[in-house]
Amino acid sequence: MAVKYEFKEHIIERQYQAEQEMLAELEQGGYTLQNPLVKLNLYFINPLSAVIAFKTEEEVAITVTVLGKIRPQGNIYHTFAPAKTHVLPIVGLYSNYANQVEIQAYRGEKAVITIETPDVFDGKDPIISMDTTPEYLQDNLIFVTPATDDLAVAYDYRGDARWHLNVPCSFDMKRLRNGNVVIGTDRLLKLPYYMSGLYEMSLCGKIYKEFRLPGGYHHDSFEMPDGNLLILTEDLTSETVEDMCVLVDRETGEILKTWDYKDFMPVGYGRSGSWSEEDWFHNNAVWYDPNTNSLTFSGRHVNSMVNIDFDTGKLNWVITDPQVFDDPEKEHYGWPREFVEKYCFKPIGSNFGWQYEQHANLITPDGDVMCFDNHHYGARDPEQYLPAKDNYSRGVRYHINTKDMTIEQVWEYGKDRGAAFFSPYICNVEFYNEGHYMVHSGGIAYTAEGEPSEMLGPMIRHLGGSIYSITTEIDNNKLMLELKVHGNYYRGEKLKPYSDGINLELGKGRILGEMGVTKEFETNIPMDPSGEMIPEKCEASLTEEMDRFTLHATFMKGQMVLLLLEQGEESHPYFMSTSKGDFKAMCMGTFLDASTLDENALKRPINYSVNKAGLSGTYDIRVIIDDTKYETGLQITC
Amino acid sequence: MIQEVNATEFKEKYGSGLVLSDFFSATCGPCKMLGFVLKDIEKLFPELSILKVNFEANPDLCKEFGVAGYPTIILFKDGEEKKRLTGLQQKTALVKLIEEFKS
CATH class of the missing domain: 2.60.40.10 (Immunoglobulins)
Structure with missing residues (x-):
């Protein structure tokens, strides 16, 4: 067939x-x-x-x-x-x-x-409650973008959904100065959530630009004063992820500048509880401060907010628990002493706490630093890690003095709510004005037994637990708004549905930038084609797009699967894993099939994309499954 | 040289010289692929001892060496663990690892 x-x-x-x-x-x-x-x-x-x-x-x-x-x-x-x-x-x-x-x-x-309009939620509107007043929220909507297999949605003051995307666009959605918004595309490059780039669009859904990036997009972007975009990316051909940022020309999509965090951080040190060799930094936010011409990056897996000079890329300072371990067994959970002495702050004041596995750092107009402190693990020393039931998350604001390198906590919200407000991942804060903030705790999870959990949303939902998202707004320490929904949502944003700028421009959008070359597996398996078609039970299909193609097929757990593009003697192998995904950081689980998370699932449905970049000519598409090389009967021309 | 060994044989062999051990499962796609990668490595480093340990058949050994999943690669030099990698590895990464500790 x-x-x-x-x-x-x-x-x-x-x-x-x-x-x-x-x-x-x-x-x-x-x-x-x-x-x-x-x-x-x-x-x-x-x-x-x-x-x-x-x-x-x-x-x-x-x-x-x-x-x-x-x-x-x-x-x-x-x-x-x-x-x-x-x-x-x-x-x-x-x-x-x-x-x-x-x-x-x-x-x-x-x-x-x-x-x-139809019921866009098929009877499953995620809303639980919205507590606010029309006088407070007015005609703003609270937008939440998904971290699980839900979709982006926005609610008005009554908790009525007034906006929704029916495609899995996610990560942060930010309004640009021209009235458009940017959000991650729905085109997955690689699991768990590396997307092709960003869409610039109107809230009515008209897309004006796709900014494609060779290393894909994850987590966050930021509009510079000149309109160009800072976009978080990575080198998909390297051994590490989520440790690069690029500056992209807004008109052409060209990459103007690249920052690789391995150039200014001591890689392997400062490990948080979610650290891995591959995802050693886990960059989830970027912020440009025009007053100091500097960039601040949030690195979840090093418990750090890292500030560098925009022009030179040199490290200025790091907000992080500065613990140094003399015990060689724990050395890498802390920092080298000279690093602490040169770049880290000393706390002052009576009410101070460091942030752990934080998200969404921002710089206030007067230079303070805010973030959502997930407080996941809550310590550097693994022996002192806090379980979810004893933990908390909060929005926090620090005042920093970069001359004497002191730091003071000047505001927090959420700690008193304890585990009920604890999100081990995702979330954000927004600064509106002095004392007026959003604190979005979007990753709350409970086990099937009702215990607070530090498992990430996609996993806990798969295991029968329940997940929630709570978005709050606080003005002068008074809770002005609280939105509670089923599901985990990456970030919250308050936006008006119409902007003072563009609301709809007619004409054809543009696809900018370029896709990278998909990383091949370096080892090929010498095997003659069997001449047999791929088994029907694999339910294989192929979707071609202008710049890539995706093979969809179901394999069995434990099978070795290699996708091959062959043209005469030329062969390009791509390894398709049939193992359970082992993801310690799952800021967006939108693309994870339940079987991806289930060790015991026998069937493994896989969607594997290969970019056309770097390929030239017409290729036969074949698939090796264990010891047989099968035909698909399809060719792809690049 | 690639050898599949049991716990006793592993303990006899891992303490001498540079040893690349591969804790694998026969029911794991990435482990099967890693087997082909190791054949390439064997060609590049014919003197290197590559010990393959069946994860399911040697639970006590896995526990003793803290191996919780597969595939897990541990590079030993004279019995001392030098580096541990989890998951499927590419040839370049293994070559780099071996070169680092070869001399």
């Missing part, structure tokens, strides 16, 4: 085609304000959005209002610039609802149309 083949157009191409068809329809019909063309989810990825289009005889500004279930508190509205042809994004629709949308011309006519 032939292996199924599908060519998948890039989402930017599909969006452009749909947009062109909509514009053609607009030109053909007599669409007016009273009778607009309505396209629900025109851009395919936000089912709680629509585009309406119509023409007016005079140039006029149009205000659209998605009428709330409670009015006017639940209304979401925006006024668009004067025009005669109006192509307007509608953002903030309710799920499973006959939405009333008011269209109002400036000092002119008005219409109310109905846009019906």
Whole structure:
């Protein structure tokens, strides 16, 4: 039986085609304000959005209002610039609802149309509760991006979902100064969560750019004052991960500058409880401080927030528990003494605690440093590690003095909530103003027996436990908002559904940058083709995209599987593991099939992607399973 | 030279010279692949002693050496553990490791 083949157009191409068809329809019909063309989810990825289009005889500004279930508190509205042809994004629709949308011309006519939406959650809206007031949240939404197999969603003051992505885009979603947002793509390069890059898009789902990176994207990005993007990446051909950052030209996607943390950190020291040789730093955040022209990186697996000079890459300081171990057995859990003396801070003040396995560091306008202190393990010395039931997480703010190298804790929130607010992974804080912060504890987990757990969300859910995410906002130490949802969510963000900048630009998006060369396995297995087709029980299929292809197949636990691209004597082998994934850091488990986590599962469904970069010509695709080389009957041209 | 050994044979052999041990399982895809990598290593370092230990068949030995999963590679020099790698390794990584401790 032939292996199924599908060519998948890039989402930017599909969006452009749909947009062109909509514009053609607009030109053909007599669409007016009273009778607009309505396209629900025109851009395919936000089912709680629509585009309406119509023409007016005079140039006029149009205000659209998605009428709330409670009015006017639940209304979401925006006024668009004067025009005669109006192509307007509608953002903030309710799920499973006959939405009333008011269209109002400036000092002119008005219409109310109905846009019906399906239940985008299939009856499983993750909301548990939203405690806030409409006066506090106003028309902002709280966005949460997933860390498990849930999808991104945003809630209003009542806890009604008003925004949703139906594709697994994740990691941080940040608003750019032009009104767009950036978020990780849904194109997985490599498990557990290394993505092809970032999408720059409008909240209605229109994607303007994909910034592809040879080393992929993970965790975080940051818009520089000139608009270029800092993006966390890695070298997928090296032996380590999550230890590089690049500066990317916003217009061309070109990599302008690269930082490799092995150049300024003592690799192997300062180990946290989740440390591994491969993921020795685990960079989960980047922040640029224009006041000092410096970058700050959060390294979960070294319990550190690391600051370097932007231009020289030289290490300035490190916020970390500065313990030094004389015991050779524990030496690498601490730091070299000279490193501590040169770069680390001395605590002052009576109420101080170091952060452990922190996330999402940021620099406040006055130079303080904030982060979400997961406090996972809660110590450097393994003998003093805290179990989840005795642990806590918190938002924390430190005041640092880089002249006398002292550090003072000036604020915290969450410690008093104990294990109920403990997240061993992911999470973030946001600074809005003095005393006004978001603290998002998105990785809370309980065992099936109801005990607080430090297992990461995807695993504990697989084992029958329960997982939660709590997003809070605090103003002058008063809790102003608390959102609780089922599932683990990587970060929370508060954004308005419409921006003062771009809300929808027509035209074709651009695919920038380049994919890297997929790492081959260095050892090939000399074996003649058997001539047999890959067994039917493997249920193999192949998806080709413009810049890569992905083999989907199910193998059995313990099988040795090698994907081969062969062209005459030329052979490119890629090893496909049929073992359980052993992931100590799982900031996004979106792509992990249950069997990936189950040691005892006999069937191993695998999706394995190979980039076309570095390959040239037409290749036969074959698969070695143990001692037989099978045909797929497919070729790929690169 | 690659040899599959039991616990007794392992203890006789690991204490002398440079020894690369591979704790493997016959029911593990990466272990099978590592077997091919080690054949390449054997060609490059014919003098190197490569001891393969079946994880399931030698539980006490695995416990004694703190081997919790497979594949696990431990490089010994005169009986002293010099380096431990877990999971499937590429040829380059093993060559680098052996070169580091060869002399």
